[in-house]
Amino acid sequence: MSERLRPRDVAxxxxxxxxxxxxxxxxxxFEPGPSGFDYPRLVELVQDRISFVPRYRQRVQFVPGRIxxxxxxxxxxxxxxxxxxRSALxxxxxxxxxRELVSRIVSRPLDRSRPLWEIYVVEGLADGQFALLTKSHHVLxxxxxxxxxxxxxxxxxxEPKELGADDWRARRAPSPFSLMAGAVKDSAADLDTVVDTVRSTTGAVLRSAASGARTTGRVIDALTNRTPRSDSPIIGPLSQQRRVVTVRTDLADYRKVREVHGGTINDVVLATVTGGLRAWLMTRGESMRGIRKIRxxxxxxxIDDELEATALGSQIAAHFVDLPVGEPSPLVRLHQVSYSFQAHQETGRGIPASRLAGMSGFAPATFHALGARVAGAERRRGYQLCVTNVPGPQAPLYAAGARMVATYPVPPLFEGRPLAIGVTSYDGSVFYGINADRDMLLDADLIGQCIREALDELVDSASPSRNRAPRGRRKRKTPEPT
Incomplete structure (x- = not known):
């Protein structure tokens, strides 16, 4: 019998x-190699590697009656x-x-009647470069x-590796009768199957009702000339459109700040995000007295035996941190963020960043996806922003001989949260991918500029010519957020 989706995936x-x-x-x-790169080359590469991810040739089949x-x-x-x-500029x-093309593509949901993924090769970039855009559903x-x-x-x-395409042939799809028979058999063999199904079905009904209530509320607000309010400027209803912003920075800058002020690269990344958000909020005229922190x-x-094991050798857990956007000093912001992760480090569960960066293949793509799953599962915990930060390899990687020169994660947006930030370090650079709701955050481009300036501020504080605050904590090996 085919593998059944887990309750979390159904949700x-x-x-x-x-x-x-x-x-x-x-x-x-990417920069093309000596033999070039085009759409047929990408198709050949995917056909050569897709056997390593067999679920990418599978689709979701619902059971009649949702039993x-x-x-x-x-x-x-x-x-x-x-x-x-294939696409082109x-x-x-x-x-x-x-970025504009990517914004439009990531705004569109995937086709549920097919395997839940897409890859685009975007040709026509300056200097002969091209881009690859991948989309993979959370359940995949x-x-x-x-x-x-x-x-x-x-x-x-x-040098391209030819692993050889397999001779895959699709197994015949199960009939409605066999799907129902399999459901009855699974239920009889494992009572948890029944409980999981009830929970998933009940949850779906409740979520549909809640969605209808939210929609009704918005209509009433519009008719009465009112708009929903929130204490946070980055909380609000989503539209169907996105705006993607990218920022490229030098890893050496983060190392310089870490060497002078202590902490980790991750601490510097989150302090940079904090400073960038503070500057962005100030450009909007927000009162920093009323907005002291962003959760x-x-x-x-x-490493946690109580969490579900993964093929990556570690699990992904939620860590909540208050970003002190109301604090004017970049050093105080850095030390406050760093202190939050010091408490986590003392649990002894953390994975050193060097281990994550050394995993086979380009693991950041998977870790960002798993981080998004955690964010989705924890969305009722009251956080306002998700920041996934994954350390990648510091040596160049290649796709069919073409060298990858930049990589930007594009994290998803969850209901009520019109902003998400993904960060990946790779080959001497730190890349920010900022996903924002196009209608609610019209000035999302400014966030990228403010992040650059926040990093410059931290680097300036680490220069010998500045009178610095006392050195912070010593460097430590900490888990880098995924």
Whole structure:
């Protein structure tokens, strides 16, 4: 019998809506190798590697009557051309044009009748560069049976590795009768199956009712010329459109701040995000007296026997941190953020960043997806912003001989949270991917600029010519948030 979806995956499907598509995305920019790179080359590469992620050729099949959780079945009409797509910018394409294209593509939900992923090759970038954009649904990448396809497409050397496409043939899809029989058999063998199904079905009904209530409330607010209010400027209803902002910075700057003030690279990243948000809020005329902190969720990699094991050798857990946006001093902000993770380090569960960066393939793609799953599971805990930070390899990676020169994560948005930030370090740089609701955060581009300036402020504080505060804590090995 086909594998049944877990209750958490069923809940993700139930919670998805046109305004909250449940997929992670990654934008990677490449320089072609001596033999070049084009769409047929990408198709060949995916066909060569897709056997390592067999679920990418499976779709979700619901059980008649919803008497049990759906199952994964082979897509009998699997079409590699549907999932691997081609796009182009008018030459010479700019990074701004690429971001606009990516914003439109990530705004669209995936087709549930097919395997839940897409890859685009975007040609026409300046200097002969091209980009790859991958989209994978949360239920597809669980880190247990399936990693993100972006993890298996890249090699450590420029010489392309030919692993050889398999001779996969789709198994015949189960009939409605066999689906129901399998559900009855599973229920008889394991009472937990019945409980999980009831929970999933009940949860879906309640979420639908809650969604209807929210929609009704918005209509009433509009008719009475009122708008929903929130104490946070980054909380509010989502539209169906996104705006993606990217920022590239030098890893050496973070190391310089760490060497002078102590802590970890992760601490400096979160302090940079804090300073960037503070500056952005000030450009909007927000009162810093009323906004002292922003509650953030920063998923972390841990070793914990009580959490579900993954194929990556570690689990992902939620860590909540208050970003002190009301604090004017960049050093105080850094030390406050650092103190939050010191308490986590003392639990002894953390995974050193060097271990995460040394995992095979391009693991950040998978870790960002798992971090988003944690953020979705914890969305009722009252956090306002999710920041996933994943250390990647500090040596170049290649796709069919083309060198990857930049990688930007594009985390998803959850209901009521119009802003999410993903961070990946790779080959001497730190890349920020900022996903914002296009209608609610019209000035999202300013966040990227403010993040650059916040990092400059921290680097300036670490220069010998400045009168610095006393040195902070010594360097420590901490879990880097995923």
């Amino acid at each position: 993700l499907l139930a919670e998805e809506s046109p305004t909250t598509p449940m997929h992670n995305a990654t934008v990677e920019i 049990a959780n759906p199952v994964w079945v082979d897509d009998e009409h699997f079409d590699i051309g549907f999932h691997v797509r 008018p030459r010479p394409g700019s990074l701004d044009q690429l 990448v669980d880190g247990i049976d399936t990693v993100d396809i972006g993890q298996v497409l890249l090699d450590t050397g420029a 953030a969720l920063a998923p972390v990699s841990v």
